[in-house]
Amino acid sequence: MNSLGESYAERRERVLSPLAERLAAHLNKLFDDFARIDRISVRAKSVERFVAKAEKQENGKRKYDDPLNQIQDQVGARIVTFYASDVERVRLEIEKYFRYIESKKIVPESESEFGYEGRHFILFVPEDLIDEKLGGDEPVEFFELQIKTLFQHAWSEAEHDLGYKPSGKLTSEQKRRLAFTAAQAWGADEIFDEMHRQVTNAPSGNR
């Protein structure tokens, strides 16, 4: 492991993992009475994934010149909801209780594509969770929060796992198959959300 990996591994154990635990407790309390949330999970980014991200190239040079300070998803949280319209309900709640520097609805680039979807935030770590014993640059300023439906969550987990297999890049045929499963996940979300609204007489709103 290189020195960046070692520095990150030390930071992960001493700073990030304890913060992830505190953040999980905080989010779980906040959404305690919230209907149709399947799970809330928080993790410190693995050393392997951190190093891989730190070494990413952009326009022929490294994307991050100070990855320990620049990579903002060293702590990542995910809230998984039952239905697509619940993503919007959770988003509004998050915006009430957290400050953010980015809030993105991630959808495929064109209407004819199917792939990764979800709502991503880069949020300030709440002051309540900051460990005062840490000094200098150690405190973590931001964390990433993703809000996904069950189907978006399932699809992104499997896609991520396949993408990290050592056998290399996916073939064109495999990519096409992945897009097909994404389309099915999208369709399942649409139908479940519609049925949910029909049986609860909920109005159809923006998602």
Add this chain to the structure above:
Amino acid sequence: MEISSIHSFLIRPGKNLENPPEINGTSVPMNGLLYNMLKKVFDSAEEECQHNIAFIPDEDDEQKNECRDSLLSYIKDCDLVHGRRVAKRLQSVTTNRSSLGLMFLISGKHKGENKIVVSRFPADSGILAEEKKKGLSVEFLERIFMKSATSYKAAVYSGRSFAKDFWKGRAVDKQINSADSYISDYWIRDFLRSDFLTPGEAGTRRLAIAVREAMNRSDNPDVKKDITALHRFAAGMPRKVVNAKGLLDQFHVPQATQEEIKERFPRAKLFEENFQFVPSEFLKHVALRTVELDNGGLLTAATERFDDVFTSETVDAAQDVVRFSTEGKIVDQRFRKAKP
């Protein structure tokens, strides 16, 4: 703390003007009385600026804030050109009501970090009295810029990394509590394009949970009585910028009760952090009040209606015995688990 540059700009109102007035600026010499005064502003900025604030993104999907960008450009080059960009931003949100102001940009280093203080001194008028050999001369002066106790504004940011830091800062705005939304929005929301670091709901939730925990865990009857009274006051409070200590002082909550509440805060420092109080959020966390009697009786009602639902009368003052009575139609009955 070491100052590396100071620039000053005269800001005339320019909000919604197609051709706003020219902005004159100058570099301030790094010695003399003015420097000494501004050095104090720079050195004491962290203590003076009591509000934790955070820049908010211009567009949701991009980590970009125009005010932050202009301050970072100034820190990197520290010249009149980049300072004027900040000055133009302040002018573009300044109306005739805010009137003329003198803006200072003070940049330097503190503990190895870059630090910038931006402050605005309002214009005032005054009288200059000079004692001379043969008496006294008095003269009316316009355009005196004072570090006014009622309308001085400042903000301070520091950090090492331009990419990661400088999203959070601290600000002072002596008019932030003004009922006039223009005055209270001018510095933090319009110019700095920022908001309190802790959103109103989050700050109110933190306070309400501390109050509830203090109520539930304290075995001191006086503390419980104080908190019941506090609930009545707080429930009727409007949305306004408060901190827990200020709010409890305002309602004359005794020190012992304040300590019990403060202990329930996740960090003692947060007891004095400012946020906008949201009444509905407060009530959500202290919605029900239960009184338990030594005969096994449990009386529960909505907190704000408890004293209307149950009438209490003292039966034996020496033994603290009371009788509660109420009247109504039974709509439901429930079993609950025993207390652990």
